[in-house]
Amino acid sequence: ITQQTSRMGYTPQTTHTIVIPPSAALPTFNGNLSENPRQFLIRVKEYVETINHWNDQALLNGISQFLRETALEWYCQLRTSNRRPQTWTEFIGIFLNQFNSPMRRARQEQQWKNCKQEENETINEFIVRLRALWQEQKPNENEDDLIRHLMCKMRNNVLTMIGISRCGSLDEIIIEAQKVE
Helix, strand or coil: CCCCCCCCCCCCCCCCCCCCCCHHHCCCECCCCCCCHHHHHHHHHHHHHHHHCCCHHHHHHHHHHHECHHHHHHHHHHHHCCCCCCCHHHHHHHHHHHHCCHHHHHHHHHHHHHCCCCCCCCHHHHHHHHHHHHHHHCCCCCHHHHHHHHHHHCCHHHHHHHCHHHCCCHHHHHHHHHHHC
């Protein structure tokens, strides 16, 4: 939008459109065992960077807007006891320590061990499921490690048909597997 000065000598107001997403799109975390705290952190960071253009400090200052029930009570207790984290990285650490319970971690570890591509599951569906578990179970690994896990966990008939030697990157493996499917 450009501003032009009219004959009367004033500059008209510039209008801007602000898109407010529906409240259902707002990522929230209640603190329940069934919720995935790491996924929440990824989603809330993506949301505030995209919608609000917040940096890590702004996110840290506004995180309570996304917390509900037990998680909000926990955060309020941090504030009242003057133990509020000073950086987003520090918040991530204490948040995961609080809400990624040993029972939840053990359940995810079992899911990781049992994770195999199902007969009726496409490679795209499987890679999404595998990557979510991988990010939880192996946060310090890189894409080469993910490829290694994928080769062990995809259906044998697909793996046999694509041939390991032809594929270098994850994208190449997915493309070859899609061709086989």
